[in-house]
Amino acid sequence: MLADLEELVLCESYSADHAAVARSAEVVGALGARLLGAAPERIVIGGVSHLRWVFGTPRVLLVGHHDTVWPMGSLREHPWSVTGGKARGPGVLDMKAGLVQMFHALASLPSPEGVCILVNGDEEVGSTTSRQLIEDSARGCAATFVLEASADEAGALKTARKGTSRYEVVVHGRAAHAGQEPEKGVNATIEAAHQVLAIAGIGAMSAVSVPDDDVRGADDDVLGAATVTPTVLSAGSARNTVPALARLSLDVRVPSTAAQDRIDVLLRGLTPRTPGARLEVLGGRQRPPMGPQSSAALFALASEIAAEQGQGPLRGAAVGGASDANYTAAVGCPTLDGLGAVGGGAHADSEHVNVAQMVPRARLLAQLVARTR
Structure with a gap:
């Protein structure tokens, strides 16, 4: 398993580099073909390479991704290594070790019959080209198992996830010379500042409560409050020019579709405070x-299997991050996430996998597949 993991990590697969993702698809496809005895279908959408294996009539869907957030050349500063029981390297936790565990889990069964495997190449950027594939593959299945990393170093499975929305607020002003006639301009930077404060107010209100009883549900209690976070802000074109344009990116995380809808209405209702400014x-x-x-049902089954295998009690966790599990659950397929590697530091310099947990997690997945397909 470590040799296979090394091969995947050494093939960098930054999401934005479609050529690198295509090379990674070749390596992942060859690994799956060697362990499962069948070559994948390679699906390229919008230049992004995805892989799919279908064995018989699928009852179980396994979902993973082979793209990473790490820019090309990251291996120079974060080389592959295995020391002190930890494997390190770009994307080792998120989620190349999960792919290795998935293939070895299936290879340990007498047959992969009744299983569909989908490994996409754009999960880290929202699965924009693969969403339809994921949703179509999940419909009609009895279970989806997602090979994202565990929720923490103790191996907690991910039993609930917040939904996500992404917005950009574009402020249109009017340029003018900042020294000679600033009064003729409409300052998009000042208007953007007003909007940052207004949006922060929406976020604070969402964090305190959802005021309407018919909007709040059980998921709000499990997943916590919605968050609305202004992130990237840019404005202006020159130091001596009244800015004519500003852009503000927003990250929104929600516990329920009701909260997602409500925040959408509030954001689209933003109004300019500066005379002459316009918002998009x-x-x-x-x-x-x-x-x-x-x-819930799949977590109960996983807990039963873990106890039988002597792995100790499993714990579930609700998390703020989203994954392709959000899509499979939304089409009505029972879904359990976080079945991949146990480790920490995803997307960070400290990214690592606890090697001792790779085989137990693969054994857990193998029995989950065997009992649900």
Whole structure:
């Protein structure tokens, strides 16, 4: 398993580099073909390479991704290594070790019959080209198992996830010379500052409560409050020019579709405070939330299997991050996430996998597949 993991990590696969993702698809496809005895279908959409294996009539869907957030050349500063029981390297936790565990888990069964495997190449950027594939593959299946990393170093499975929305607020002002006639301009930077404060107010209100009783549900209690976070802000074109344009990116995380809808209405209702300024609100809903009811039965089964295998009690966790599990749960397929590697530091310099947990996690997945397909 470590030799296979090394091969995947050494093939960098930055999401934005479609050629690198295509090379990674070749390596991942060859690994799966060697362990499963069948070559994948390679699906290229919008230049992004995805892989799919279908064995018989699928009852179980396994979902993973082979793209990473790490820019090309990251291996120079973060080389592959295995020391002190930890494997390190770009994307080792998120989620190349999960792919290795998935293939070895299936290879340990007498047959992969009844299983569909989908490994996409754009999960880290929202699965924009693969969403339809994921949703179509999940429909009609009895279970989806997602090979994202565990929720923490103790190996907690991900039983609920917040939904996500992405917005960009574009402020249109009017340029003018900042020294000679600033009064003739409409300052987009000042208007953007007003909007940052207004949006922060929406976020604070969402964090305190959802005021309407018919909007709040059980998922809000499990996943916590919605968050609305201004992130990237840019404005202006020259130091001596009144800015004519500003752009503000927003990250929204929600516990329920009701909260997602409500925040969408509030953001689209933003109004300019500066005379002459105009606002555009672009973007919107991305991944729907995954409530705990989607994973409850599968988590109970996983806990039973873990106990039989002597792995100790499993714990579930609701998390703020989203994954392709959000899509499979939203189409009505029971979904359990976080079945991949155990480790920490995803997307960070400290990214690592606890090697001792790779085989137990593969054994857990193998029995989950065997009992649900």
